[in-house]
């Protein structure tokens with residue numbers, strides 16, 4: 199079995215700190231029976247991390263780290279919840295015929311049986327959010343969360359499949375005419391999944407490069423917010439909006455965009471919220487009753503969504519816009535995400 203070091207480079211979330219703390223000698227703990235130690239090959243940097251680092255849902259939990267029989271309580275946890283890695287060590291009860299050393303795997307953040315712990319929802323007790331994640335040279339997960347990467351899917355793409363891919367695929371299901379707010383790491387995949395499901399896709403993004411990318415990926419029209427409002431005045435409508443931004447501006451506009459679909463009863467229009475912001479969204483009850491709009495939260499997705507996302511990448515049906523950067527640069531990428539200065543997804547890779 200491959201020997202592994204005792205420590206590694208890891209980027210740790212510390213409550214109250216807007217930047218990740220880079221720890222160059224973070225201990226690699228022993229494995230429990232059903233766990234797998236993976237070498238991190240690629241890890242996507244998700245916009246959700248900027249929200250968590252900005253104090254949205256301030257998280258004061260400590261993830262204990264076991265080194266031998268010593269328990270080191272380091273404040274915070276290793277962030278990063280999009281991962282592609284290669285197993286280098288298996289726990290005693292992991293089936294060696296099922297999980298193979300040296301094979302690439304995409305890692306789910308949580309399984310369908312995960313329940314909330316300590317008063318937090320399952321999502322807040324998942325890989326890289328509450329528990330140690332993938333902004334590190336090595337990471338540990340349980341064998342049931344690993345999905346093999348099909349031939350031809352590069353590690354950076356397999357990494358983003360595990361979060362952006364799953365989330366986008368799950369959110370767009372059943373949309374017919376859809377307006378997508380925010381063509382970022384998740385949104386640019388959502389455009390393509392929606393097209394794959396046969397939807398007519400419109401997008402709204404304030405960045406010209408993001409609108410251009412959406413058009414290249416199959417969107418019918420791409421608006422900035424002012425253009426969208428002009429079109430709304432002229433009668434533009436869709437039956438579904440998917441909001442990867444989730445501010446008062448996008449939510450209010452989304453409600454106006456689907457309101458005209460009241461003529462389509464009994465099929466209710468849907469406003470799907472996927473993005474995370476610090477804003478509280480306000481709605482008028484009459485506007486909801488009169489249009490029978492369904493306001494739906496969508497986060498992450500099942501294992502089948504990851505399998506489907508990887509398959510669509512392997513077939514070339516969906517293209518990921520990714521670029522690779524050293525793990526040490528993760529804070530710089532987070533700053534770029536805060537400034538909305540990332541097109542598609544930036545992925546960190548470990549130098550080993």
Ligand SMILES: [Zn+2]
Nearest residue numbers: 244245246361
């Ligand atoms: Zn994410």
